[in-house]
Amino acid sequence: MQMTLQVLGAAKEVTGSCHLLTVADAQVLLDCGLIQGGKADELRNHQPFPFSPQAITAVVLSHAHIDHSGRLPYLVKSGFNGPIYTQRATAELCKIMLRDAAMLQERDAERANKKRVKKGLSLVEPLFTQQDVDQVLALFVVLDYGDSIEIAPYIQICLRDAGHILGSAIVEMSLGDSQCRKKVVFSGDLGRAGMPILDDPYRVQSADLVLMESTYGNRLHRSWEQTLFELKSIFARTIREGRGNILIPAFSVGRAQELLYLFHLYAKEWDLSRWRICLDSPMAIKATQIYVNNYGLMDEDFKRFTRLSPGEHPLLSNVEFIDSTAASMELNEINKGLIIIAGSGMCNGGRIRCHLAHNLWRAEADIIICGFQALGTPGRLLVDGAETLTIHGQSVATKAKVHTVGGLSAHADQAELLSWYREFESKPPLILVHGEAEAQQTLLRALNAQKDKAPQHAVIAESGDCLDLSCLPQMVWLPSPQC
Template identity: 35%
Template sequence: MPVKLTFHGAAGCVTGFCARLETPQATLLIDCGMFQGSKTLKQLNYGAFPFDPKEIHAVLLTHAHIDHSGLLPKLMKAGFEGPIHATAGTRDLCAIMLADAGDIQESEVAQLNRRNERRGRDPVEPIYTARDAHETMRLFSKVKLYEPVEVAPGVTATYWSAGHILGSASIEIHVETPEGPTSFLFSGDLGPGGRDYIEDPDGPSGVDHLILESTYGDRERLAIDPATRRAMLAEEINAAHEAGGPVLMPAFAVERTQELLADLLQLMDDRQIPEADIFLDSPLAIEATEVFRERGYNRSSGVNPFAGLHAGQRLKFLKEPWESDQLERLSGWHIIMAASGMCDAGRVRKHLKRLLWRRQATVLITGYQAVGTLGRILQGGARRVRIQGDDVQVRARIRSLDVYSGHADATGLVAWAQARAPAGQVFLAHGEPEGLAALRGRLGAAGVAADRIATPELDESYLITDGASAAAPLGAPRLRPQAVSTPDWHNLRSQLLLELDQRLESAGDDAARERILARARALLEELAPAA
């Protein structure tokens, strides 16, 4: 039996990474992530897995981000009982992140079911609950970086620092086969290096097959040190202060939030920005901050830059919903940091509804925004958006600061891949089409033969034989490739409704508005299927 590698997520997109590795003696999953982005893509989270969870012997987890770990409780509910191998940092973060994901699902499903009842629709169930998430934690098995561990018969794994977030790792896998040993290296998400709280990404050289993330495969960023990064943040904060309103920072609850908080407090201590109350409005981020305080020691620098992140005179932790609601009364200069980082869930949405229409307010985006997310739409310059069914005019200053990314840029990805000196196939995953195509070209220019670079589609399999690979029949993918990486019909509907409202508002009089509606109705009748 040849080794078989199948990509069940983050194929043609940047979320939901999940790879299935079938060996002669065992079947493993590398990550089991939740899909984020468009509603069509997120719908995959609710369907059945495209494999039998009972047949999975073990999960090897690269890091705790929900797009890599978020479906582990669903996997357990579906019958998986094997170990989940992860570093201590990843385990500690998953303990709070998965429970938070379960809480959010229960809350949002309860709201949705109330709306469905009014509309006469059937109720829905959450993907999993907080209790399911807590139960999943018993399956975690701690591994140490750089120490090989047997994860299944004939399969050994070694975890290497990925430099992405606390506990993140690239995973080297050695598989014994009748034809001889073969090796794989799953990059996970790679950090940019040069940060002051985490080791640079590392890995072995001479692997047979490399699975490489491609998030920023088409982008270059300035190589900056922490001091320069803080100076750029200060420039944005000072400009927001001059605008006269508050700053809202949608931020990923784990790693991005803690890094921003440390820099903001440092800038205030150095009097480079005006003092302000900083409201951390995310229970998950508050819990994650405690993990960073405990485990954020960097062996390279000998310090923990997160040691000072505790509630105090400047920094306010808002754990309860009523505390978050009280921010409605605030005016003047202050900073709010809330999840989610792509503006698609959590408490940040109510703050956007409250602040987007105010010219004095600033929304500062500091992370990657996937296709179809509200954050990506705001970055694209939309002047009106829909949030929780309401139309909101965008008058606030929308700013982006791309120096806090936890991902390596295109040059960093190529350099890391070259240092690994892969002898066989390079599989490009975790990237949107532009990033995948650009990274493929860069690797080609760096000397990797075109026939050694594969860009898997969702649910596509590869047979690994004699150091090479061949694509197996695709079967029935859960989504067509275009639906994975482009705005879906939900996005297009929202855009159309907003445009219709704008046309009606700008029409000269009621008669003109009635003509617009009459033409729209006629078109709908023309498109209606014959009875």
């Protein structure tokens, strides 16, 4: 029986997660994510898929972040019409995230076409539209953590809590028949132990192959205690020196809710009553309501805190939701006293761009970067010390104080990735995906440093790599046409 796994995305890069699993006559995609970064990276999203979308039996989606889900509408537009299996909360989040992504695609195409008309060029189509998103939403088959289901002959899956964002899942797959059965585990994006709101990542103990993310494979995050002290220090310094606004570019799903929770927990200690805290993101506002509605997926600390404060939900207590464009623009008339949480998390779109245009050049302003910034994004430029940033076609000087608070990351760091992998009893073969080359090489060295804990085999995936699963634990690579 043919059993292969081909890496088609997030190979030596963080975005664009996509892997093709073939078992007998079934072809299943693990994720179908958008490639993010600079303009050249984003143009790659328009390239045809390296497989026939009509031939795909099903999709298994690990979580709602756009770099894992964002090409699903293009997949449907290209002919896919099968089921999309995912955790229940992920399906809810995709309703808002994919619709927002479609709006951006349509808007970008409209802007480009205005310029193309003036130059006498042919018009371009958006990568996908709202109609394509509606077709995606109709294909979702929702699962709860721990549900085990056969999604195709010889393919059974079970989702486990990855602790990354609400609904994020580790995918356990049992493949083949009694003659040849293999267990493959796809980590999706792994969260961190001890972080607020969500449970810790589930520890899987057995596998014949592990496909693992490696975003922070070369980094150790600051401890939670150090991170809280760092945030407290930023707020205290700003108050002490009479500084201006604090801008926090944040992912609308996960990071925004985590910040709201912290601002509730530490309102008195951080003297936050002095601030007007604004969540300026319609998508983050909708996502926050989904978090509120999925109380059962929260960790015990969150539930205990909520029970002790009935009628005062920790995600809703001391924040002002800024929904309309007019209300968002009014914030730009205020020079101090605001904490603005806005998307996008990498500063490459959304309302944070306008707030940066009005505050980045102010020496008294502060920018808190608290999530991964892909190569080529404005957020990465700020982290790397760019002296200017181009916003809406204008060069804006970077005079504000830029803080990188890595301890708020929702991704496991090197130590946490090592710990999660080492829970596997037989140290199965390992493929590293979803990471930049340097991070992956560093992680690979750390994995192999202790011989008694090292994987039987470990490799960094190249785009197009195709593994013959029937030969595991030996890693036998096939030419791409055989996948």
